[in-house]
Amino acid sequence: MNRKGQAEQNGQRAMGARSPRAFRGGIGLLVTTARTKRGRVAAALILVVLLIAFIGPFVAPYDPNQFVTTTFAKPTAQHWLGGDVIGRDVFSRVLSGGWSLLLLAVAATLLGMIVGTASGVVGAYYPGWADSVVMRTVDIMLAFPQIVFALILMSIVGPKVWLLILAVGLTHAPQVARVIRSAALDICERDFVKAAQAWGIPGRTVMLRSIVPNLVTPLMVEVGLRLSYSIIVISGLAFLGFGTQPPTPDWGRMISENRIGLLSNLWATVAPAVFLGIVGVATNTFADAVARVSLGVEGAEVSVVLDSASRVGLAEATSPSISAE
Amino acid sequence: MSSPTAETVVKQTAVVRPTLRVRRARFARAHPMLWMLASRLVIGAFTIVAVAAIVYFATTVLPGNAAVATLGQNATPERVAALEKRLHLDEPVLTRFSGWVTLAVQGRFGTSLVNGKDVVEYVAPKLVNSAVLVAITSVIAAIVGLGSGALAALRRDKPVDHVTSVAALVASSLPEYVVAVFMVILFAVNVFQWFPAVSVLPPGTWPWEQPEKLVLPVLSLLIVVVPYIMRMTRAATIEALESEYVQMARLKGAPGWRVVMLHAFPNALAPAIQVVALNVLYLAGGIVLIEMVFAYPGIGAALVSAVLTRDIPVVQFIALVLALVYVIVNIVTDALVLLVTPRRRLPR
Numbered sequence: 134m135n136r137k138g139q140a141e142q143n144g145q146r147a148m149g150a151r152s153p154r155a156f157r158g159g160i161g162l163l164v165t166t167a168r169t170k171r172g173r174v175a176a177a178l179i180l181v182v183l184l185i186a187f188i189g190p191f192v193a194p195y196d197p198n199q200f201v202t203t204t205f206a207k208p209t210a211q212h213w214l215g216g217d218v219i220g221r222d223v224f225s226r227v228l229s230g231g232w233s234l235l236l237l238a239v240a241a242t243l244l245g246m247i248v249g250t251a252s253g254v255v256g257a258y259y260p261g262w263a264d265s266v267v268m269r270t271v272d273i274m275l276a277f278p279q280i281v282f283a284l285i286l287m288s289i290v291g292p293k294v295w296l297l298i299l300a301v302g303l304t305h306a307p308q309v310a311r312v313i314r315s316a317a318l319d320i321c322e323r324d325f326v327k328a329a330q331a332w333g334i335p336g337r338t339v340m341l342r343s344i345v346p347n348l349v350t351p352l353m354v355e356v357g358l359r360l361s362y363s364i365i366v367i368s369g370l371a372f373l374g375f376g377t378q379p380p381t382p383d384w385g386r387m388i389s390e391n392r393i394g395l396l397s398n399l400w401a402t403v404a405p406a407v408f409l410g411i412v413g414v415a416t417n418t419f420a421d422a423v424a425r426v427s428l429g430v431e432g433a434e435v436s437v438v439l440d441s442a443s444r445v446g447l448a449e450a451t452s453p454s455i456s457a458e
Numbered sequence: 459m460s461s462p463t464a465e466t467v468v469k470q471t472a473v474v475r476p477t478l479r480v481r482r483a484r485f486a487r488a489h490p491m492l493w494m495l496a497s498r499l500v501i502g503a504f505t506i507v508a509v510a511a512i513v514y515f516a517t518t519v520l521p522g523n524a525a526v527a528t529l530g531q532n533a534t535p536e537r538v539a540a541l542e543k544r545l546h547l548d549e550p551v552l553t554r555f556s557g558w559v560t561l562a563v564q565g566r567f568g569t570s571l572v573n574g575k576d577v578v579e580y581v582a583p584k585l586v587n588s589a590v591l592v593a594i595t596s597v598i599a600a601i602v603g604l605g606s607g608a609l610a611a612l613r614r615d616k617p618v619d620h621v622t623s624v625a626a627l628v629a630s631s632l633p634e635y636v637v638a639v640f641m642v643i644l645f646a647v648n649v650f651q652w653f654p655a656v657s658v659l660p661p662g663t664w665p666w667e668q669p670e671k672l673v674l675p676v677l678s679l680l681i682v683v684v685p686y687i688m689r690m691t692r693a694a695t696i697e698a699l700e701s702e703y704v705q706m707a708r709l710k711g712a713p714g715w716r717v718v719m720l721h722a723f724p725n726a727l728a729p730a731i732q733v734v735a736l737n738v739l740y741l742a743g744g745i746v747l748i749e750m751v752f753a754y755p756g757i758g759a760a761l762v763s764a765v766l767t768r769d770i771p772v773v774q775f776i777a778l779v780l781a782l783v784y785v786i787v788n789i790v791t792d793a794l795v796l797l798v799t800p801r802r803r804l805p806r
Binding site for chain 2: 272273275276277278279280281284285286287288289361364365368369372373374375388392395396399402403406409410413414416417418421
């Protein structure tokens with residue numbers, strides 16, 4: 134099968150054959166998702182986490198950086214979750230340690246989506262050298278596992294917050310570019326794009342006005358998946374000590390700081406771990422629910438396959454176009 | 459009249475010797491397998507070269523000076539100059555790169571800036587340790603994941619299927635180090651004390667001599683990886699079961715086991731191989747955090763400490779090794795997929 138045939142196949146998956154009118158806008162897709170069982174549970178969990186992360190710092194009983202109790206003190210009535218490795222209040226630190234992770238993850242996701250979508254659409258719209266440049270860059274970047282790529286960048290400049298966003302965002306870009314390119318290839322063949330071109334409308338305008346708005350469904354699915362990966366990678370880097378710097382409370386770093394005190398105060402480690410787990414499960418479940426609504430139940434499983442394939446660069450290899458055209 | 463004009467000569471050669479492009483396409487149609495391997499090797503070699511260039515230039519040329527970064531802001535100018543000389547930072551960029559490539563091809567990546575050991579000698583045992591971890595995890599994950607995925611597909615839409623699919627979704631969305639920390643709490647420190655909480659290997663010993671230290675790292679990785687394999691196998695098996703050839707087999711009265719084993723299974727094999735390969739590649743990144751949690755002496759932990767101490771030769775070597783693994787796994791996977799899907803192998 135040639136590239137166009139493959140694109141049509143992907144396009145059918147991506148555009149969702151169920152009821153196109155319902156998903157005209159991204160809002161409609163979100164509303165429909167929130168009406169499904171999984172979507173509702175995930176949305177509720179996300180809401181709870183957001184409330185805790187952004188209201189938590191204002192209702193925390195103690196200053197998260199003050200030494201108000203003893204090292205790994207057991208939970209008491211004053212300190213609900215006990216003390217951490219240097220005697221700070223764990224409950225206050227848990228309440229204050231979430232917003233930085235969430236903001237960083239959103240920023241990295243946005244960066245990755247913008248860079249990935251731009252290069253994916255350009256690659257689809259200008260077949261030829263632009264497309265080749267995009268796709269070969271994607272191939273090379275996928276040769277690094279995400280966290281390894283971020284670590285290499287960190288080794289150059291050292292742990293900086295902007296670098297964290299840049300590193301994680303850039304590692305998303307090739308994967309987004311792959312998915313968006315294959316969806317956009319189909320749209321580029323449509324009559325309204327041809328008509329716009331025939332009118333002499335510049336390529337930039339055609340891409341922004343005619344192509345990108347038709348990519349809302351794959352974009353929504355991608356945003357969800359990328360956000361959940363961002364959270365996992367950024368909290369992982371924080372756990373390794375490459376995130377926000379001490380003494381700022383941070384769920385990922387709290388786990389690595391307090392791990393040595395598991396026997397004295399279990400909660401200093403378990404509390405941030407539970408919250409990270411809830412964030413991960415909630416965002417991933419919501420992304421899965423969006424995919425289920427837009428692609429159908431089996432389509433969602435297929436998108437997991439395709440997505441993971443794009444994650445490590447096998448998507449091209451798995452398509453039936455292995456041997457030359 | 460008898461002697462051919464220049465024009466006909468051109469025409470004749472054009473007919474007798476097709477362009478390179480056409481010949482390439484003909485060869486590709488006649489020997490898809492060879493063509494695939496050859497083109498993959500070329501792309502793979504290109505990827506390795508590109509990765510080497512990126513890693514080299516990123517770590518030694520980009521902002522700041524590697525020597526200053528390594529020694530810290532308070533380094534004396536003499537020490538910086540000495541280290542610059544040792545890293546050859548005082549020479550032109552391209553000379554340095556070609557010199558580095560020449561040595562790298564011979565397997566010489568310089569010495570670690572932190573402990574002064576030869577990089578290859580320092581990383582090689584860690585590479586073995588990581589390979590053991592990845593190999594054990596991959597084998598178990600493949601067996602459990604493929605089995606449970608196929609089972610879920612056969613029990614489709616029954617309660618078992620719903621429970622496993624939700625469990626798989628939850629497990630696959632947990633960060634791997636969170637899983638590892640819970641494993642430590644459950645099986646090493648707080649609830650049961652069955653296994654060691656850290657997997658430090660004394661120097662000179664190998665992981666297979668101390669299997670109890672592998673249990674928790676492998677278990678943590680399995681919990682993250684198996685759900686992916688399961689979900690994908692389930693989707694692939696359902697696709698095969700719903701295909702027209704399986705319906706045909708059922709209609710002609712073939713017994714259930716025969717339909718599953720001889721008609722559906724061979725067609726679900728290619729996606730299954732890809733899924734397992736994907737997860738081997740995923741593990742290449744996943745071991746970084748797991749090795750840090752368990753203080754397991756592998757390349758992931760070595761990479762993190764090299765990044766923390768700006769040990770640039772070690773970072774370069776480990777990045778190259780990981781890229782090499784990626785390329786090799788991709789080529790092997792493609793070859794295996796072609797082996798199990800005869801219709802793609804046939805000349806067209």
